Amino acid sequence: MAENKKPEQNKPFKNLFPQGGNDGKKTPRFNFYWIYGLLMLLIIASFLMGGDSQTEEVSWQKLSEIIQKGDAEKITVIKNRGIAKIYLTKESREDYPNATKGSRFSTQSQPEFIKKFGTLKHFEEKFDELKESLPEDKIIEPSYEEESDWFSGFLIGVLPIAIIIIFWIYMMRRMSGGAGGGAGGGGGIFSVGKSKAKLFDKESKINVSFKDVAGLAEAKQEIEEIVAFLKHPDRYTKLGGKIPKGALLVGPPGTGKTLLAKAVAGEADVPFFSMSGSDFVEMFVGVGASRVRDLFRQAKAKAPCIIFIDEIDAIGRARGKNPNMGSNDERENTLNQLLTEMDGFDTNSGVIILAATNRADMLDSALMRAGRFDRQIHIDLPNLKEREEIFKVHLRPLKLGADVDVKFLAKQTPGFSGADIANVCNEAALIAARGKKNEVTKQDFLDAVDRIIGGLERKSHVITESEKRRIAYHEAGHATISWLLEHAHPLVKVTIVPRGKALGAAWYLPEERQITTKEQLLDEMCAVLGGRAAEENVFGNISTGAQNDLEKVTKQAYAMISIYGMSPVVGNFSYYDSTGQSDYSFSKPYSEETAQKIDAEAKKMIEKSYERAKKILADNAEGHEKLAKLLLEKEVVFSEDLEQIFGKREFNKETLKDKKDTNLIANAMDKDWITVYEANKRYQVELMKNHLDTAGIESIIIDQTDSSFAGTVGELFEAQLKVLKEDEQNARDILKKYNE
Numbered sequence: 032m033a034e035n036k037k038p039e040q041n042k043p044f045k046n047l048f049p050q051g052g053n054d055g056k057k058t059p060r061f062n063f064y065w066i067y068g069l070l071m072l073l074i075i076a077s078f079l080m081g082g083d084s085q086t087e088e089v090s091w092q093k094l095s096e097i098i099q100k101g102d103a104e105k106i107t108v109i110k111n112r113g114i115a116k117i118y119l120t121k122e123s124r125e126d127y128p129n130a131t132k133g134s135r136f137s138t139q140s141q142p143e144f145i146k147k148f149g150t151l152k153h154f155e156e157k158f159d160e161l162k163e164s165l166p167e168d169k170i171i172e173p174s175y176e177e178e179s180d181w182f183s184g185f186l187i188g189v190l191p192i193a194i195i196i197i198f199w200i201y202m203m204r205r206m207s208g209g210a211g212g213g214a215g216g217g218g219g220i221f222s223v224g225k226s227k228a229k230l231f232d233k234e235s236k237i238n239v240s241f242k243d244v245a246g247l248a249e250a251k252q253e254i255e256e257i258v259a260f261l262k263h264p265d266r267y268t269k270l271g272g273k274i275p276k277g278a279l280l281v282g283p284p285g286t287g288k289t290l291l292a293k294a295v296a297g298e299a300d301v302p303f304f305s306m307s308g309s310d311f312v313e314m315f316v317g318v319g320a321s322r323v324r325d326l327f328r329q330a331k332a333k334a335p336c337i338i339f340i341d342e343i344d345a346i347g348r349a350r351g352k353n354p355n356m357g358s359n360d361e362r363e364n365t366l367n368q369l370l371t372e373m374d375g376f377d378t379n380s381g382v383i384i385l386a387a388t389n390r391a392d393m394l395d396s397a398l399m400r401a402g403r404f405d406r407q408i409h410i411d412l413p414n415l416k417e418r419e420e421i422f423k424v425h426l427r428p429l430k431l432g433a434d435v436d437v438k439f440l441a442k443q444t445p446g447f448s449g450a451d452i453a454n455v456c457n458e459a460a461l462i463a464a465r466g467k468k469n470e471v472t473k474q475d476f477l478d479a480v481d482r483i484i485g486g487l488e489r490k491s492h493v494i495t496e497s498e499k500r501r502i503a504y505h506e507a508g509h510a511t512i513s514w515l516l517e518h519a520h521p522l523v524k525v526t527i528v529p530r531g532k533a534l535g536a537a538w539y540l541p542e543e544r545q546i547t548t549k550e551q552l553l554d555e556m557c558a559v560l561g562g563r564a565a566e567e568n569v570f571g572n573i574s575t576g577a578q579n580d581l582e583k584v585t586k587q588a589y590a591m592i593s594i595y596g597m598s599p600v601v602g603n604f605s606y607y608d609s610t611g612q613s614d615y616s617f618s619k620p621y622s623e624e625t626a627q628k629i630d631a632e633a634k635k636m637i638e639k640s641y642e643r644a645k646k647i648l649a650d651n652a653e654g655h656e657k658l659a660k661l662l663l664e665k666e667v668v669f670s671e672d673l674e675q676i677f678g679k680r681e682f683n684k685e686t687l688k689d690k691k692d693t694n695l696i697a698n699a700m701d702k703d704w705i706t707v708y709e710a711n712k713r714y715q716v717e718l719m720k721n722h723l724d725t726a727g728i729e730s731i732i733i734d735q736t737d738s739s740f741a742g743t744v745g746e747l748f749e750a751q752l753k754v755l756k757e758d759e760q761n762a763r764d765i766l767k768k769y770n771e
Contacts, residue, residue: 086131089117089144095161097144099169102126106173107142110151115173116142229305230329237297244294245424246417246449247287250408253278254291257383258299261335275405276374277384279343281391282410285450288387291410292339295385302336304329308345311365319346319365327372327382334381343386349395366395374402412448415441421449425456432472439473443480443523445540455479484538485530494529500663501566502527505576506535507659508565509558512647513539514673514680518554521680526667534576549597556584556640557647564644565655584640588633593621598632601625651677 089097094117097103102123107116118140124130130143148154162170231237241251260267260274267274280288296303304326311319330336346365373384386404388394398404413421418441426437444452458479463471494502506525513519520539527535544551563577596603606620619626648655654676661676662668674680 086142086145087129088147091146091157091161094144094146095164098161098171099165101169103171106171108151108154108173108175109178110175111177113148113150115146115148115154117144117146119143230333231296231303231305232333235296237293239290239293239297241294241298243424244287244291245420246413247291247410250280250287250291250410251294253406253408254295254385255298257337258295261299261301261337261383264335274381274383276382276402277386277404278406278408279391279399279404280385280387280408280410282389283412283448284389285448286410286412287449288389288410289341290449292341292385292387295337295339299337302330302333303339304336305339305341308340308342308347311346312361319361320368323365323368323372330382335383336381337383337385339385339387341387343398344388344390344393347386347388347394347398349393366398370395370397370403373398412446413452418444418447418452421452422456425453429456429460430470432470434473435471435476436473440476442540443477443538445523445538451483454483458482480538481526481528481530485536494534498534499527500659501570501574502535502576503662504565504569504655504659505562506537507655507662508561508563508568508644508648509537510561510658510668510673511565511651511655511677512561512644513537513558514677515647515651516554516558518542518548518551519558520555522670522673524667524669525662527662528666549591552587552591552597553636553640556587556637557644559584559587560637560641560644561648564641565648568645568648568652569659584637585633588636589629591636592629592632598629598636600632601628 097117097119100123102119104118104120107118108114109116119127119130124143127143131141146154148157158173241255244251257275257278264274280291282288292305296305306326311322313319326338330338346362346369348362348366350363350366384404391399391407399407419437422437422440426435440455444455447455455476456479459471459475462478462482463475466475468475506527510522510525513522520541523538523540525535525537530536559580560577562580563573566573566576592598592601594605594607596605604621608620621629657676658668658673661672665672
């Protein structure tokens with residue numbers, strides 16, 4: 032039968048000295064405040080004992096006897112206190128047992144007797160009478176002084192000592208990380224080498240589990256396997272398997288790397304150490320390596336366990352590539368110690384390392400090898416389905432309106448990370464609360480998306496009618512071309528409401544693809560230049576509104592040429608430096624002649640895309656005009672509105688019989704100078720009617736949305752092929768002239 036124990040009462044001296052034994056609880060530490068209190072009491076007591084409150088007062092007759100015997104050494108009159116202090120000689124002190132003994136703690140001599148008086152004049156009169164009764168050789172002339180009061184004496188005598196003691200206490204606490212602090216608490220001089228890792232064990236309450244991590248199916252499977260290994264190691268070891276020593280979570284910011292680690296801490300039944308990479312390194316040399324050793328020492332003591340290091344790139348940067356040339360980098364020492372602890376001569380059994388970073392390309396190769404981080408788990412931005420799952424998680428606590436559709440919200444947030452989606456849900460709730468609504472509606476979510484992407488709506492910003500009209504045609508140009516080109520990103524929404532620094536903006540739904548072709552990049556470039564092309568077509572001049580567009584296409588053109596090798600002039604070369612060291616280099620990896628070729632090719636590529644954009648807008652001027660007017664009227668236009676103007680955007684394989692006919696000419700002629708693209712039907716019909724002109728045009732444009740036209744595509748291509756075969760040289764001459 033269990034013994035019922037009364038709860039332990041609070042005892043004043045419970046923590047004065049450490050208790051024996053160790054029952055798993057933290058051992059009470061010696062409390063230094065008791066020493067500090069005793070020292071203060073001793074100082075006050077010594078001051079009080081050294082005062083005049085306990086000194087015996089003598090009568091005039093007794094004073095006369097003391098002086099007449101020659102036992103008085105001196106008499107000091109304190110004028111402002113109304114007392115006279117009588118000091119005895121050393122030889123005569125034993126003859127007066129009632130005399131006050133001086134305090135052993137006092138640094139000043141104390142009087143043996145005192146004589147109080149009312150006024151100084153009265154004392155002098157009485158002392159003159161006393162001198163008349165004394166022999167001349169025994170007369171002592173008193174000295175006169177003034178003393179401060181008790182409080183002033185206290186301040187002068189005790190306060191400086193108290194200040195010194197308090198300062199000493201403060202410095203000792205700072206250096207030791209706090210009296211009674213833990214091994215890693217504080218961060219002072221004496222604990223600077225201790226690990227700052229936070230420990231989560233079975234007693235810690237972590238409310239995050241794998242159910243709270245939406246999407247990331249593959250990543251969760253990898254992590255759950257590690258947790259399962261720690262819970263049930265026999266399931267794997269009986270087959271000869273070994274537990275992975277480490278897993279590196281790699282992905283853009285906000286994709287859920289840290290959240291996944293929190294879920295591990297909540298799910299695993301083993302100790303979980305968590306700290307940031309920046310916690311290892313401080314201003315003192317050797318601190319980082321010391322903290323790494325201390326962290327693994329604690330982990331070994333609690334093995335099996337998990338260590339999570341967030342933002343490991345703070346200490347895991349590749350060695351020897353620090354921009355501070357010639358300097359000793361403390362991070363390198365920390366990294367060396369981390370490498371040794373993870374898989375050095377003394378291996379750690381039962382300690383698994385989890386780390387997260389969004390700069391995996393900068394990490395040291397020794398850190399990334401098998402045996403340290405056996406697994407690299409890539410966490411990308413969520414796709415459409417994963418965004419739906421993430422929305423469902425963050426919409427649980429919200430009171431939603433009937434018009435809220437999760438699939439619609441997922442489509443409105445392309446490229447959003449999990450953190451961005453959480454921010455959208457929270458922002459929508461705040462907008463609804465600001466409007467004093469009882470539920471969060473669809474419009475609140477749309478406003479939240481606009482606010483996060485574009486910033487606050489600038490309602491007070493004054494825009495003239497001419498500026499507003501130019502902005503409308505600019506944004507309509509982007510939307511028109513992106514709708515008509517197959518590989519351009521389809522439009523989600525376009526607005527001319529000024530937000531943040533932007534006067535207008537368009538949102539697109541990027542196609543989820545792993546690789547991108549040259550044709551796709553050129554279509555995207557053409558769509559980006561659609562705004563400036565629209566301004567020149569409609570107004571006959573251009574403005575500064577396309578600055579961001581020009582920056583994008585310039586970077587894309589140079590990337591296509593110098594990184595992806597998509598220029599026949601430069602060739603299949605890539606000058607991309609994955610190590611990032613080119614940022615600190617004063618020289619380029621190519622010659623000046625190659626640089627001139629790259630510049631010329633980039634200019635040619637951009638100008639060609641710009642002329643293409645102008646041509647498409649000119650051929651679809653009517654639809655472009657309707658869209659711009661609709662923008663001026665509604666200020667916000669969705670993809671459904673573009674369907675009513677341009678028709679459905681259907682670029683699929685069934686329209687042109689799996690696209691086999693589109694490459695008929697190029698395949699039959701076996702010539703690499705003919706390329707077939709798909710686009711507007713009217714322009715294609717006119718080209719097909721004039722075979723000679725068709726041979727001189729580099730891109731043949733076909734509309735896939737017209738079923739009546741699709742049936743005649745094969746016949747038209749056969750006729751075109753026949754003309755090219757009969758007059759190949761003429762076609763070459765026309766093509767050469769066109770290119771020039």
